[in-house]
Amino acid sequence: MRINLPQLRKGASLGALSLLLALGACDGPAASPAPEPATEAASQSAPAPAPLQTPGFTQAGLAQLDSRLAELASAGQRAGYVAVLARNGEVMHTASAGYADLEADRPMTADTVVRIASMTKPVTAVAALMLIEDGVIALDDPVSEYVPAFANVRVATSVQRDESYEIPTTDAERPITVEDLLTHTSGLGYLFDYQSNLGALYIGNDIYAAEGDMDSRMETLAGLPLYFQPGSAWFYSYASDVLGHLVAVASGESLEDFTQARIFQPLGMDDTTFFLRDDQRDRLAAVYTHGEDGQLTRVPSAEDAVSVAAFEAGGAGLFSTANDYIRFGQMLANGGALDGARLLSAETVAAMRTAHVQADRMPDRMDSVDLGYGYGVGVIYDGPGAHPVRAQGDFGWSGYFDTEFFVSPATGIVAVIMSQEQPGPTTPDTIGARAVFDELVYDAISSES
Numbered sequence: 001m002r003i004n005l006p007q008l009r010k011g012a013s014l015g016a017l018s019l020l021l022a023l024g025a026c027d028g029p030a031a032s033p034a035p036e037p038a039t040e041a042a043s044q045s046a047p048a049p050a051p052l053q054t055p056g057f058t059q060a061g062l063a064q065l066d067s068r069l070a071e072l073a074s075a076g077q078r079a080g081y082v083a084v085l086a087r088n089g090e091v092m093h094t095a096s097a098g099y100a101d102l103e104a105d106r107p108m109t110a111d112t113v114v115r116i117a118s119m120t121k122p123v124t125a126v127a128a129l130m131l132i133e134d135g136v137i138a139l140d141d142p143v144s145e146y147v148p149a150f151a152n153v154r155v156a157t158s159v160q161r162d163e164s165y166e167i168p169t170t171d172a173e174r175p176i177t178v179e180d181l182l183t184h185t186s187g188l189g190y191l192f193d194y195q196s197n198l199g200a201l202y203i204g205n206d207i208y209a210a211e212g213d214m215d216s217r218m219e220t221l222a223g224l225p226l227y228f229q230p231g232s233a234w235f236y237s238y239a240s241d242v243l244g245h246l247v248a249v250a251s252g253e254s255l256e257d258f259t260q261a262r263i264f265q266p267l268g269m270d271d272t273t274f275f276l277r278d279d280q281r282d283r284l285a286a287v288y289t290h291g292e293d294g295q296l297t298r299v300p301s302a303e304d305a306v307s308v309a310a311f312e313a314g315g316a317g318l319f320s321t322a323n324d325y326i327r328f329g330q331m332l333a334n335g336g337a338l339d340g341a342r343l344l345s346a347e348t349v350a351a352m353r354t355a356h357v358q359a360d361r362m363p364d365r366m367d368s369v370d371l372g373y374g375y376g377v378g379v380i381y382d383g384p385g386a387h388p389v390r391a392q393g394d395f396g397w398s399g400y401f402d403t404e405f406f407v408s409p410a411t412g413i414v415a416v417i418m419s420q421e422q423p424g425p426t427t428p429d430t431i432g433a434r435a436v437f438d439e440l441v442y443d444a445i446s447s448e449s
Helices: 040-045 059-074 117-133 148-152 178-183 197-204 214-222 239-251 255-267 278-283 322-333 346-352 433-443
Strands: 080-087 090-101 154-156 169-171 288-290 296-298 371-373 378-380 395-399 403-408 413-418
Touching (some): 080 433, 214 239, 322 413
Antiparallel strands (some): 080 413
16 A cells, blocks of 8 residues: 655655563552551551552453563573553553673663664664654655666576576566665565575675675665565565665754654654663673573673664664653654654654555465554454454564563554574573563453553
8 A cells, every 4th residue: 555645756755573473670650659547447447448450441451461570580481571550641661680790690670771673773763854844854765766786787587596606587567765775575585494505695785784885884784685576575685774865865964863853753663773872881781592402591792782782773783771662652642742852753653554565466375464654663463363461453463582562442452572592592582572572461451542
């Protein structure tokens, strides 16, 4: 689906989830003030006070969330977890369990700095949508207008090599557009196709591991064949990294400077950045994995590529905290504004959370749970499958290190969960943070609200 509004063209203003999701402390709702002392007779006859309630959530449901995360951390499924829940514009509950650093006995908290990986993608999408509203770029602009390396892309006619050991290609029928990048329909590949020769080509030319500036990384990427004709299908890809570079070129600022000035500072997201500050390092969570023996193992610092990256990866490079990211989610839930700072118009946020890519272009595994794709976010829509937990219209995204956020317009919920697990040989993905989070949050909704 294309949004066909005149505001989406250059020179005009745009008025318009989980992909694949030791006991610690739990922060419950604030305690009520202590009552005045009662007389002995009164204390014997007065009924016991009702348990403190959190509006919009049940105490039993929040306790179940807390205990489940504590149980998983205690069992070594993850080193630690932190979750923040908001409803109807108010942060109502924080749950934390386990450790940000097991060796240092440093607990996981809502201010622990974590690598959010692909949860960077919705942020980069917001940056691009802001430039569209500014009239600087447009959805149907060719990407090559800003990144010339993409002027002559080729499209693979087979993902396997031919008899000459080459990937056969043909001309692209049209240019890759800004909208293709926003919706992952560009045809670009990524790092997760281990089945095909074309996938091996992308893995062998990993732009995250490459040397040089972003222009040279883009030249490397643009020289690889596309998986399909632009716009014809959905494929998780480097699209957001290209989009981030496009934002930098079009704005004349680095992606870090643009996002700090236009997104993070207005929202009070003081700990969100592409480059760690020295004062953040003592709050950075360690990354763990599950090795061959099934035990939690710390990932060596030398292999922590995100922490030493020298460039802004618009698809995977941000650090943040649960307290910061919940504000980003609340901004989207509020239609583009938070605490007096407006980043996007309500119409633009509505366009962002519309499922522009649906069953005719989505993979079967996503169709089965009615997961479509908007601009930088997955969206639950009324599709051919079933979504037993999420409500129609819910949107959000997750990250490689087991992080997730979602916004639920139907229920007023914004929810974030953070952990730091690098997938390994025995990583338990079925009981990780994002695997259990959605159901726990929905189970905690008060029936009266």
